[in-house]
Amino acid sequence: MKKLIAFDLDNTLAESKSPIPDVMSNGLRRLLEKYDVCIISGGSFVQFEKQVISRLDVSVELLAKLHIMPTCGTRYYRFDVIDKYWRMIYHNDLTIDQKQRIRKAIEDGAKQLGLWEENPYGDIIEDRESQMTYSALGQDIGEQLGEEGIKRKYEWDPSKKKRNMLRDLIAPMLDDVEVRVGGITSLDVTLPGVDKAYGITKLIEELGISKEEILFVGDMLQEDGNDYPVKAMGVATIEVRNYNDTPFVIEGILGVTT
Ligand SMILES: [Mg+2]
CATH class of the missing domain: 3.40.50.1000 (HAD superfamily/HAD-like)
Structure with missing residues:
Protein backbone atom coordinates (compact mmCIF):
# COMPACT_ATOMS: atom_id res chain seq x y z
CA MET A 1 0.00 0.00 0.00
CA ASP A 93 24.60 23.50 3.88
CA LEU A 94 28.08 23.87 2.43
CA THR A 95 30.56 26.05 4.38
CA ILE A 96 31.68 29.46 3.07
CA ASP A 97 35.17 28.06 2.43
CA GLN A 98 33.78 25.13 0.46
CA LYS A 99 31.61 27.45 -1.61
CA GLN A 100 34.55 29.72 -2.46
CA ARG A 101 36.72 26.80 -3.55
CA ILE A 102 33.89 25.30 -5.62
CA ARG A 103 33.22 28.62 -7.36
CA LYS A 104 36.87 29.06 -8.27
CA ALA A 105 37.29 25.47 -9.50
CA ILE A 106 34.21 25.69 -11.73
CA GLU A 107 35.16 29.04 -13.23
CA ASP A 108 38.82 28.15 -13.81
CA GLY A 109 37.90 24.69 -15.16
CA ALA A 110 35.19 25.95 -17.51
CA LYS A 111 37.52 28.67 -18.84
CA GLN A 112 40.31 26.15 -19.39
CA LEU A 113 37.97 23.91 -21.40
CA GLY A 114 36.43 26.78 -23.36
CA LEU A 115 33.06 26.20 -21.70
CA TRP A 116 32.77 29.54 -19.89
CA GLU A 117 29.94 31.41 -21.64
CA GLU A 118 30.88 35.07 -22.21
CA ASN A 119 27.29 36.30 -22.53
CA PRO A 120 25.25 34.15 -20.16
CA TYR A 121 21.56 34.54 -19.35
CA GLY A 122 21.77 35.15 -15.61
CA ASP A 123 24.46 33.74 -13.35
CA ILE A 124 26.49 30.75 -14.52
CA ILE A 125 27.25 29.69 -10.96
CA GLU A 126 24.33 29.66 -8.58
CA ASP A 127 24.72 29.39 -4.82
CA ARG A 128 21.89 27.27 -3.45
CA GLU A 129 23.47 27.13 0.05
CA SER A 130 23.64 23.34 0.22
CA GLN A 131 24.57 23.05 -3.44
CA MET A 132 26.55 25.06 -5.98
CA THR A 133 25.30 24.68 -9.51
CA TYR A 134 27.04 25.41 -12.78
CA SER A 135 24.53 26.26 -15.54
CA ALA A 136 26.53 26.49 -18.76
CA LEU A 137 24.39 29.10 -20.56
CA GLY A 138 23.26 30.96 -17.44
CA GLN A 139 20.51 29.86 -15.12
CA ASP A 140 17.85 32.22 -16.56
CA ILE A 141 18.09 31.25 -20.22
CA GLY A 142 14.76 29.41 -20.18
CA GLU A 143 12.99 32.32 -18.51
CA GLN A 144 14.58 34.94 -20.76
CA LEU A 145 14.37 33.19 -24.12
CA GLY A 146 11.44 30.84 -23.58
CA GLU A 147 11.28 27.91 -25.98
CA GLU A 148 14.34 29.12 -27.85
CA GLY A 149 16.32 28.98 -24.60
CA ILE A 150 15.15 25.46 -23.85
CA LYS A 151 16.06 24.39 -27.38
CA ARG A 152 19.55 25.87 -26.94
CA LYS A 153 19.94 24.02 -23.66
CA TYR A 154 19.08 20.69 -25.25
CA GLU A 155 21.51 21.36 -28.09
CA TRP A 156 24.39 22.40 -25.87
CA ASP A 157 25.60 19.01 -24.61
CA PRO A 158 23.29 16.16 -25.69
CA SER A 159 26.01 13.52 -25.20
CA LYS A 160 27.05 14.89 -21.75
CA LYS A 161 30.61 15.07 -23.10
CA LYS A 162 31.22 18.68 -22.05
CA ARG A 163 29.79 18.20 -18.58
CA ASN A 164 31.72 14.97 -18.06
CA MET A 165 34.96 16.73 -19.10
CA LEU A 166 34.39 19.57 -16.67
CA ARG A 167 33.44 17.18 -13.87
CA ASP A 168 36.53 15.02 -14.47
CA LEU A 169 38.74 18.14 -14.41
CA ILE A 170 37.44 19.75 -11.22
CA ALA A 171 36.40 16.76 -9.09
CA PRO A 172 39.99 15.86 -8.08
CA MET A 173 40.51 19.46 -6.80
CA LEU A 174 37.42 19.26 -4.63
CA ASP A 175 37.90 16.13 -2.59
CA ASP A 176 35.60 17.05 0.30
CA VAL A 177 32.53 17.48 -1.90
CA GLU A 178 30.85 15.61 -4.70
CA VAL A 179 30.59 16.84 -8.30
CA ARG A 180 27.84 15.38 -10.46
CA VAL A 181 26.29 15.98 -13.85
CA GLY A 182 22.90 17.55 -13.11
CA GLY A 183 20.18 18.66 -15.54
CA ILE A 184 20.66 19.28 -19.27
CA THR A 185 23.39 21.93 -19.04
CA SER A 186 24.44 21.72 -15.41
CA LEU A 187 26.85 20.32 -12.87
CA ASP A 188 25.82 20.09 -9.21
CA VAL A 189 28.33 20.23 -6.37
CA THR A 190 27.13 19.08 -2.95
CA LEU A 191 28.33 17.53 0.26
CA PRO A 192 29.32 13.90 -0.38
CA GLY A 193 26.52 11.37 -0.68
MG1 LIG B 1 14.23 15.37 -14.29
Whole structure:
Protein backbone atom coordinates (compact mmCIF):
# COMPACT_ATOMS: atom_id res chain seq x y z
CA MET A 1 0.00 0.00 0.00
CA LYS A 2 1.57 3.28 -1.09
CA LYS A 3 1.28 6.27 1.21
CA LEU A 4 3.47 8.78 -0.57
CA ILE A 5 3.96 9.59 -4.23
CA ALA A 6 7.27 11.30 -4.95
CA PHE A 7 8.10 13.21 -8.12
CA ASP A 8 11.16 14.60 -9.73
CA LEU A 9 10.47 18.17 -10.93
CA ASP A 10 12.25 19.13 -14.17
CA ASN A 11 10.93 17.22 -17.18
CA THR A 12 8.73 15.10 -14.91
CA LEU A 13 6.22 17.69 -13.67
CA ALA A 14 7.20 20.59 -15.91
CA GLU A 15 9.49 21.61 -18.69
CA SER A 16 12.92 22.54 -17.31
CA LYS A 17 12.59 25.62 -15.04
CA SER A 18 9.03 26.30 -16.32
CA PRO A 19 5.75 26.35 -14.38
CA ILE A 20 3.73 23.15 -14.17
CA PRO A 21 0.83 22.99 -16.65
CA ASP A 22 -2.79 23.12 -15.44
CA VAL A 23 -3.30 19.42 -16.04
CA MET A 24 -0.45 18.73 -13.59
CA SER A 25 -1.73 21.20 -11.02
CA ASN A 26 -5.13 19.47 -11.09
CA GLY A 27 -3.54 16.04 -10.95
CA LEU A 28 -1.41 16.98 -7.93
CA ARG A 29 -4.46 18.35 -6.11
CA ARG A 30 -6.36 15.10 -6.68
CA LEU A 31 -3.34 13.08 -5.55
CA LEU A 32 -3.04 15.17 -2.37
CA GLU A 33 -6.62 14.24 -1.49
CA LYS A 34 -5.46 10.60 -1.23
CA TYR A 35 -1.69 10.63 -0.62
CA ASP A 36 1.19 12.57 0.74
CA VAL A 37 3.16 14.00 -2.18
CA CYS A 38 6.87 14.79 -2.24
CA ILE A 39 8.64 16.77 -4.94
CA ILE A 40 12.41 16.45 -4.97
CA SER A 41 14.78 18.27 -7.29
CA GLY A 42 18.26 19.74 -7.54
CA GLY A 43 16.64 23.20 -7.77
CA SER A 44 16.28 25.78 -5.01
CA PHE A 45 13.12 26.47 -2.97
CA VAL A 46 12.55 29.67 -4.99
CA GLN A 47 12.41 27.49 -8.09
CA PHE A 48 9.74 25.30 -6.44
CA GLU A 49 7.73 28.41 -5.60
CA LYS A 50 7.87 29.62 -9.20
CA GLN A 51 7.30 26.27 -10.87
CA VAL A 52 4.90 24.46 -8.53
CA ILE A 53 3.62 26.21 -5.41
CA SER A 54 2.37 29.35 -7.18
CA ARG A 55 0.49 27.11 -9.62
CA LEU A 56 -1.32 24.99 -7.04
CA ASP A 57 -4.91 25.76 -6.11
CA VAL A 58 -5.41 23.64 -3.00
CA SER A 59 -6.59 24.08 0.59
CA VAL A 60 -4.05 24.63 3.39
CA GLU A 61 -4.92 21.17 4.72
CA LEU A 62 -3.83 19.63 1.43
CA LEU A 63 -0.73 21.86 1.25
CA ALA A 64 0.30 20.34 4.57
CA LYS A 65 0.55 16.97 2.80
CA LEU A 66 3.08 18.30 0.32
CA HIS A 67 6.75 17.67 1.06
CA ILE A 68 9.16 20.01 -0.72
CA MET A 69 12.75 18.84 -1.02
CA PRO A 70 14.98 21.35 -2.85
CA THR A 71 18.61 20.61 -3.66
CA CYS A 72 18.10 16.84 -3.51
CA GLY A 73 16.62 16.93 -0.03
CA THR A 74 19.45 18.81 1.68
CA ARG A 75 16.58 21.16 2.58
CA TYR A 76 13.11 20.08 3.56
CA TYR A 77 10.03 22.34 3.71
CA ARG A 78 6.48 21.74 4.88
CA PHE A 79 3.55 24.10 4.98
CA ASP A 80 2.71 25.37 8.45
CA VAL A 81 -1.09 25.32 8.59
CA ILE A 82 -1.31 27.59 11.64
CA ASP A 83 1.16 30.30 10.66
CA LYS A 84 0.57 29.80 6.94
CA TYR A 85 4.09 29.73 5.59
CA TRP A 86 6.59 27.19 4.27
CA ARG A 87 8.61 26.15 7.28
CA MET A 88 12.12 24.79 6.73
CA ILE A 89 12.33 21.58 8.75
CA TYR A 90 16.09 21.15 8.32
CA HIS A 91 19.00 22.24 6.15
CA ASN A 92 22.42 20.84 5.51
CA ASP A 93 24.60 23.50 3.88
CA LEU A 94 28.08 23.87 2.43
CA THR A 95 30.56 26.05 4.38
CA ILE A 96 31.68 29.46 3.07
CA ASP A 97 35.17 28.06 2.43
CA GLN A 98 33.78 25.13 0.46
CA LYS A 99 31.61 27.45 -1.61
CA GLN A 100 34.55 29.72 -2.46
CA ARG A 101 36.72 26.80 -3.55
CA ILE A 102 33.89 25.30 -5.62
CA ARG A 103 33.22 28.62 -7.36
CA LYS A 104 36.87 29.06 -8.27
CA ALA A 105 37.29 25.47 -9.50
CA ILE A 106 34.21 25.69 -11.73
CA GLU A 107 35.16 29.04 -13.23
CA ASP A 108 38.82 28.15 -13.81
CA GLY A 109 37.90 24.69 -15.16
CA ALA A 110 35.19 25.95 -17.51
CA LYS A 111 37.52 28.67 -18.84
CA GLN A 112 40.31 26.15 -19.39
CA LEU A 113 37.97 23.91 -21.40
CA GLY A 114 36.43 26.78 -23.36
CA LEU A 115 33.06 26.20 -21.70
CA TRP A 116 32.77 29.54 -19.89
CA GLU A 117 29.94 31.41 -21.64
CA GLU A 118 30.88 35.07 -22.21
CA ASN A 119 27.29 36.30 -22.53
CA PRO A 120 25.25 34.15 -20.16
CA TYR A 121 21.56 34.54 -19.35
CA GLY A 122 21.77 35.15 -15.61
CA ASP A 123 24.46 33.74 -13.35
CA ILE A 124 26.49 30.75 -14.52
CA ILE A 125 27.25 29.69 -10.96
CA GLU A 126 24.33 29.66 -8.58
CA ASP A 127 24.72 29.39 -4.82
CA ARG A 128 21.89 27.27 -3.45
CA GLU A 129 23.47 27.13 0.05
CA SER A 130 23.64 23.34 0.22
CA GLN A 131 24.57 23.05 -3.44
CA MET A 132 26.55 25.06 -5.98
CA THR A 133 25.30 24.68 -9.51
CA TYR A 134 27.04 25.41 -12.78
CA SER A 135 24.53 26.26 -15.54
CA ALA A 136 26.53 26.49 -18.76
CA LEU A 137 24.39 29.10 -20.56
CA GLY A 138 23.26 30.96 -17.44
CA GLN A 139 20.51 29.86 -15.12
CA ASP A 140 17.85 32.22 -16.56
CA ILE A 141 18.09 31.25 -20.22
CA GLY A 142 14.76 29.41 -20.18
CA GLU A 143 12.99 32.32 -18.51
CA GLN A 144 14.58 34.94 -20.76
CA LEU A 145 14.37 33.19 -24.12
CA GLY A 146 11.44 30.84 -23.58
CA GLU A 147 11.28 27.91 -25.98
CA GLU A 148 14.34 29.12 -27.85
CA GLY A 149 16.32 28.98 -24.60
CA ILE A 150 15.15 25.46 -23.85
CA LYS A 151 16.06 24.39 -27.38
CA ARG A 152 19.55 25.87 -26.94
CA LYS A 153 19.94 24.02 -23.66
CA TYR A 154 19.08 20.69 -25.25
CA GLU A 155 21.51 21.36 -28.09
CA TRP A 156 24.39 22.40 -25.87
CA ASP A 157 25.60 19.01 -24.61
CA PRO A 158 23.29 16.16 -25.69
CA SER A 159 26.01 13.52 -25.20
CA LYS A 160 27.05 14.89 -21.75
CA LYS A 161 30.61 15.07 -23.10
CA LYS A 162 31.22 18.68 -22.05
CA ARG A 163 29.79 18.20 -18.58
CA ASN A 164 31.72 14.97 -18.06
CA MET A 165 34.96 16.73 -19.10
CA LEU A 166 34.39 19.57 -16.67
CA ARG A 167 33.44 17.18 -13.87
CA ASP A 168 36.53 15.02 -14.47
CA LEU A 169 38.74 18.14 -14.41
CA ILE A 170 37.44 19.75 -11.22
CA ALA A 171 36.40 16.76 -9.09
CA PRO A 172 39.99 15.86 -8.08
CA MET A 173 40.51 19.46 -6.80
CA LEU A 174 37.42 19.26 -4.63
CA ASP A 175 37.90 16.13 -2.59
CA ASP A 176 35.60 17.05 0.30
CA VAL A 177 32.53 17.48 -1.90
CA GLU A 178 30.85 15.61 -4.70
CA VAL A 179 30.59 16.84 -8.30
CA ARG A 180 27.84 15.38 -10.46
CA VAL A 181 26.29 15.98 -13.85
CA GLY A 182 22.90 17.55 -13.11
CA GLY A 183 20.18 18.66 -15.54
CA ILE A 184 20.66 19.28 -19.27
CA THR A 185 23.39 21.93 -19.04
CA SER A 186 24.44 21.72 -15.41
CA LEU A 187 26.85 20.32 -12.87
CA ASP A 188 25.82 20.09 -9.21
CA VAL A 189 28.33 20.23 -6.37
CA THR A 190 27.13 19.08 -2.95
CA LEU A 191 28.33 17.53 0.26
CA PRO A 192 29.32 13.90 -0.38
CA GLY A 193 26.52 11.37 -0.68
CA VAL A 194 23.84 13.93 -1.51
CA ASP A 195 21.61 12.67 -4.30
CA LYS A 196 17.90 11.98 -4.53
CA ALA A 197 18.32 8.77 -2.50
CA TYR A 198 19.73 10.92 0.31
CA GLY A 199 16.59 13.08 0.20
CA ILE A 200 14.19 10.13 0.09
CA THR A 201 16.06 8.48 2.98
CA LYS A 202 15.73 11.68 5.03
CA LEU A 203 12.03 11.80 4.19
CA ILE A 204 11.56 8.21 5.35
CA GLU A 205 13.23 9.14 8.67
CA GLU A 206 11.17 12.31 9.09
CA LEU A 207 7.84 10.64 8.35
CA GLY A 208 8.51 7.23 9.86
CA ILE A 209 7.32 5.43 6.75
CA SER A 210 8.99 2.55 4.91
CA LYS A 211 10.46 2.67 1.43
CA GLU A 212 7.82 0.16 0.33
CA GLU A 213 5.19 2.84 0.98
CA ILE A 214 6.72 5.20 -1.58
CA LEU A 215 6.24 5.35 -5.33
CA PHE A 216 8.68 7.58 -7.24
CA VAL A 217 8.08 9.08 -10.67
CA GLY A 218 11.00 10.51 -12.66
CA ASP A 219 12.42 11.02 -16.14
CA MET A 220 16.06 10.08 -15.46
CA LEU A 221 15.93 6.59 -14.01
CA GLN A 222 18.58 5.10 -16.30
CA GLU A 223 21.81 4.13 -14.59
CA ASP A 224 23.60 7.47 -15.07
CA GLY A 225 20.45 9.53 -14.53
CA ASN A 226 19.87 11.84 -11.56
CA ASP A 227 16.75 9.86 -10.49
CA TYR A 228 18.54 6.50 -10.55
CA PRO A 229 19.77 6.56 -6.91
CA VAL A 230 16.12 6.33 -5.77
CA LYS A 231 15.59 3.19 -7.86
CA ALA A 232 18.91 1.76 -6.64
CA MET A 233 17.79 2.07 -2.99
CA GLY A 234 14.85 -0.20 -3.78
CA VAL A 235 11.98 2.27 -4.04
CA ALA A 236 9.30 1.39 -6.63
CA THR A 237 9.65 3.73 -9.59
CA ILE A 238 7.77 4.70 -12.75
CA GLU A 239 9.74 6.25 -15.57
CA VAL A 240 8.29 8.96 -17.79
CA ARG A 241 9.84 10.14 -21.07
CA ASN A 242 8.96 13.70 -20.15
CA TYR A 243 6.24 15.70 -18.38
CA ASN A 244 3.69 14.93 -21.10
CA ASP A 245 3.54 11.33 -19.81
CA THR A 246 3.05 12.24 -16.16
CA PRO A 247 -0.69 13.13 -16.20
CA PHE A 248 -1.33 9.58 -17.45
CA VAL A 249 0.76 8.17 -14.60
CA ILE A 250 -1.26 10.25 -12.12
CA GLU A 251 -4.54 9.03 -13.65
CA GLY A 252 -3.20 5.49 -13.40
CA ILE A 253 -2.35 5.90 -9.71
CA LEU A 254 -5.74 7.44 -8.96
CA GLY A 255 -7.41 4.70 -10.98
CA VAL A 256 -6.10 1.98 -8.67
CA THR A 257 -6.50 4.02 -5.46
CA THR A 258 -9.17 2.56 -3.21
MG1 LIG B 1 14.23 15.37 -14.29
